[in-house]
Amino acid sequence: KNQVEQSPQSLIILEGKNCTLQCNYTVSPFSNLRWYKQDTGRGPVSLTIMTFSENTKSNGRYTATLDADTKQSSLHITASQLSDSASYICVVRESGGYNKLIFGAGTRLAVHP
Amino acid sequence: SAVISQKPSRDICQRGTSLTIQCQVDSQVTMMFWYRQQPGQSLTLIATANQGSEATYESGFVIDKFPISRPNLTFSTLTVSNMSPEDSSIYLCSVLQGPNTEAFFGQGTRLTVV
Numbered sequence: 003k004n005q006v007e008q009s010p011q012s013l014i015i016l017e018g019k020n021c022t023l024q025c026n027y028t029v030s031p032f033s034n035l036r037w038y039k040q041d042t043g044r045g046p047v048s049l050t051i052m053t054f055s056e057n058t059k060s061n062g063r064y065t066a067t068l069d070a071d072t073k074q075s076s077l078h079i080t081a082s083q084l085s086d087s088a089s090y091i092c093v094v095r096e097s098g099g100y101n102k103l104i105f106g107a108g109t110r111l112a113v114h115p
Numbered sequence: 116s117a118v119i120s121q122k123p124s125r126d127i128c129q130r131g132t133s134l135t136i137q138c139q140v141d142s143q144v145t146m147m148f149w150y151r152q153q154p155g156q157s158l159t160l161i162a163t164a165n166q167g168s169e170a171t172y173e174s175g176f177v178i179d180k181f182p183i184s185r186p187n188l189t190f191s192t193l194t195v196s197n198m199s200p201e202d203s204s205i206y207l208c209s210v211l212q213g214p215n216t217e218a219f220f221g222q223g224t225r226l227t228v229v
Contacts, residue, residue, distance in 0.1 A: 036218070045119075045207050045220030046158075091157070093218075103218065105157040 004029040006094050006106035014112045019082055023109045025075040025092030033097035037066050037077045040089045040108070049077070049090075082113045117142055121208050121221030128198055128228050135194045136224045138208030143188035146211040149181070152223070153204045161206075164191040198228045 006027045015021050027035070034053045038046035050059045050066040052075070059066050063080045079086055089108040096102035118141040128134050138147065147164040162170040162183055170183035185191040195202055208221040 043223070043225070045121075045209075045222045047220070048217040051217060103160070105159075107157045 004104050006092055006104050008092050008106040008109050010109060012110040015082055017082060017084055017113055017115050020080050023077045023090050025106055027073050027094045029094040029096055029104050031097045033095040035068055035075050036093040038091040038093060040091055046091055084113050087111060087113045117144055117210050117219040119208055119219055119221040121224060123224055125225040130199050130228055132198055133194055133196045135192050136206055138191045138221055140189045140210055144210040144212055147185060147191045148209045149193045150207040150209060151204045152207060200228045203228045
């Protein structure tokens with residue numbers, strides 16, 4: 003069964019600290035992996051999209067890594083800000099069909115001053 | 116990119132009634148989808164909205180309960196019919212231009228059924 007599992011489920015860090023969120027997937031065949039940020043009461047917003055051949059991709063203070071061999075991805079947030087408080091969702095797309103986006107349950111991050 | 120306007124943003128409805136949610140995109144898009152997100156849960160795909168034909172529903176979702184329209188490449192509606200408290204959730208519209216492109220989401224409709 004295609005699944006995307008994220009850890010931790012929730013995380014609290016102090017402003018200015020770094021953190022790393024994990025994503026493991028069993029989706030096959032694999033097309034790409036996406037990280038989204040979802041603020042409370044809003045729709046998800048894309049942070050990165052990574053294909054099979056990409057190991058690392060950065061978007062400002064967000065850096066995503068992908069190991070397609072072990073089927074693991076991470077999202078590293080540097081120098082966290084209060085505005086980083088949100089849910090971070092890992093999404094994996096199967097190849098061969100547009101509508102097969104498999105969503106993780108998300109990691110809820112709270113950044114405290 | 117695509118800008119999605121979804122409305123209403125929230126509503127409180129009586130059980131047994133129906134609510135229609137609208138999704139308007141600022142450009143023509145290939146694929147449009149409707150998702151449900153229950154509190155603390157991940158997004159679950161309800162259906163793919165097909166332009167000019169019947170929507171394609173995922174397992175567990177049926178047309179009688181969630182009728183969908185897509186009259187053109189920029190607009191779609193989702194109706195939640197004969198609502199019960201179990202339908203209380205966030206409903207999200209999403210669009211996708213291609214397999215390796217971003218999926219854009221509307222802001223969501225927070226539905227509470229009382």
